[in-house]
Amino acid sequence: MAKKEAREEMKNQLATLDSVLYHTYSKQIENRFLIEEDVDQASTIGLTISAFPEVDTEGIIKKLWEMGKTVVVPKCKPKERTMTFYKLENFNQLETVYMQLLEPNPLISTAVSSKDIDLLVVPGIVYDPTGYRIGYGGGYYDRFLSxxxxxxxxxxxxxxxxxxxxxxxxxxxxxxxxxxxQIIPCQLNRQEV
Known part of the structure; x- marks a missing residue:
């Protein structure tokens, strides 16, 4: 299936996700994530401020703060299709930008270099077991990951x-x-392909 079709099909499926199931599944994912070895070993963790129907990250962020982790979130630059991560110490540092998304306000947040991020939580819409993903179409994360x-x-x-x-x-x-x-070991799956 072509990327565009797969993206639209999954967007439609996500839009019909029941609210109770959404919160239940998000909590199950949060619990698995927080006990993950990569999380334990990371000092600085980058992730997005989610918007329904993405997996809820608000609870994860609060727990990471409790664990003493540094949380960094992206600020997108739409003209260049790039992003910069900023340290997030409380939700008051966020501002509403295009499409009602929440991003850090650069005037009251500190930028962090990509080399200082130990673990990056990469968003997407559709994934395969080898770790390849279809994102939202902007290419921000593909550029950053390079x-x-x-x-x-x-x-x-x-x-x-x-x-x-x-x-x-x-x-x-x-x-x-x-x-x-489950936790899908994409690196191992790629070696088997």
């Missing part, structure tokens, strides 16, 4: 993980996918 050398994990609902899919030369896979029922 210069990022740390660990990568994606958070997804079980039904977002599909068969091996179409990919482009610039697509970069994640190392693991954490779903509501």
């Amino acid at each position: 210069e990022y050398n740390g660990q990568t994990i994606s958070l997804a609902f079980d039904f977002q993980v599909c068969e091996v899919m179409e990919r482009d030369n610039f697509d970069l896979p994640v190392n693991k996918i954490i779903t509501n029922s």
Whole structure:
């Protein structure tokens, strides 16, 4: 299936996700993520401020703060299609930007270099078991990942993980996918293909 079709099909499926199931699945993913070895070993963790129907990250961020982790979140630059991560110490540092998304306000937040991020939680819409993903179409994370050398994990609902899919030369896979029922070892799966 072509990327565009797969993206639209999954967007439609996500839009029908029951609110109770959404919160239940998000909590199951949060619990798996927080006990993950990569999380334990990381000092600085990058992730997005989610918007429904993405896996909820607000609870994860609060727990990471409790664990003494440094949390960094991206600020997108739409003209260049690039992003910079900023340290997030409380939710008051966020501002509403295009499409009602929440991003850090650069005037009251500190920028962090990609080399200082130990673990990056990479968003997407559709994934395959080898860690390749279809994102939202902006290419922000593909550009960022091309210069990022740390660990990568994606958070997804079980039904977002599909068969091996179409990919482009610039697509970069994640190392693991954490779903509501399992942890998928994408690096190992790529070695087996």
